[in-house]
Amino acid sequence: MNRDPFEEYMKESEPGKRDKGYAWHTAIGLQAVDGLKTSNYLVQTAVRNIEGEITFEQANALLQSYYEQNPVSDLNDRTEEADKVAARIARLLSEKAFSFTPNEYLSIHRKLFTGIYSHAGCIRDYNITKKEWVLNGTTVLYGSATELQATLDYDFSQEKMFSYKNLTMNEMIHHLALFVSRLWQIHVFGEGNTRTTAVFFIKYLRTLGFEVTNDIFAKNAWYFRNALVRANYNDLKNGIHETTEYLELFLHNLRSVYKELHADRETGC
Incomplete structure (x- = not known):
């Protein structure tokens, strides 16, 4: 090795x-x-x-x-x-610079993919499907092209109003898993969604007191993507329900590097 x-x-x-x-x-x-x-x-x-x-x-x-x-x-x-x-x-x-806004999210995509994708930083204007290995070739239902900006704005506004005050670590991690899985499911861009979401999420976690300096994203990136997929897939006739349990297992690895939040801190500040 x-x-x-x-x-x-x-x-x-x-x-x-x-x-x-x-x-x-x-x-x-x-x-x-x-x-x-x-x-x-x-x-x-x-x-x-x-x-x-x-x-x-x-x-x-x-x-x-x-x-x-x-x-x-x-x-x-x-x-x-x-x-x-x-x-x-x-x-x-x-x-260190970061702002919890939809524009920051779009800006990260543009900075990562300018010169690589023609649509860098642009919201897609067409619907997409993607065959997922973890789903045996089935696709997640991604956001509708006509509603992407509105959906993105809504998710950001809901998260910005959410308070982590007095939550246990398990409750924080469950909520963070829900937030990042919903953000990813929108799939705002034609390509590059997971890498953009990961970078945005890492920088957001830092504003919450998580010093993301361990190996979870570096060594488990493929797991992270599959966990996002599983958090957004239902097949009720076969007894399959969307679940954030795999994302939560992933995020629990942050516990050792968590810094206690200030009692009056809320997201987006």
Whole structure:
């Protein structure tokens, strides 16, 4: 088994290197939600960034130059996408700025996929279905194209009004699982929904006091996606009901890095 190149950085006492190590580790791991793998060149570039040799801007410029000089000829090879999106995710996760708004959600998609998808940052105007491995090829019912903006606005407004005050950890996790599963089910974009949702959710969790610096998103990205699928699928005639239990199991791994919320803190503040 190849050694994780970011393992030592995540044990670093120097906060800058440690935080960048986690950001890159998570960014690369999240490509698995779409079955993508990054290149060795990206790992080398990431290490240079963590070591302080290059900035995130320079890392992205190097990737752009690399693929201009080494174009991918196989249309089924999505390594370039995986590399570029991973670098952009690492940068976003390293930034502290965040606002709990639909515009922030759309902005994250645009920042991740500009130059990769023509619809980067745009709400889809057509209905979609997707065959899911965990459902034996069946699809989740995604949001209707005519209602996407209204549905997105509604979910954000409901979450912003919700108070986590006096809730137990189990109650918090159950509610967070409901929120992220509903946000994902809208499937606002034609492609890139899961990675966008994951980045947004990680940054949102930080505003709630969760220091998301463990391996759950990096090492369990595929599980995370399948848990989102299961949270939004019903087949009542066969006794199958949507459930957030798998998402809640995933989120319970955050318990060890949870910081107690201030007594008067509410979401969106």
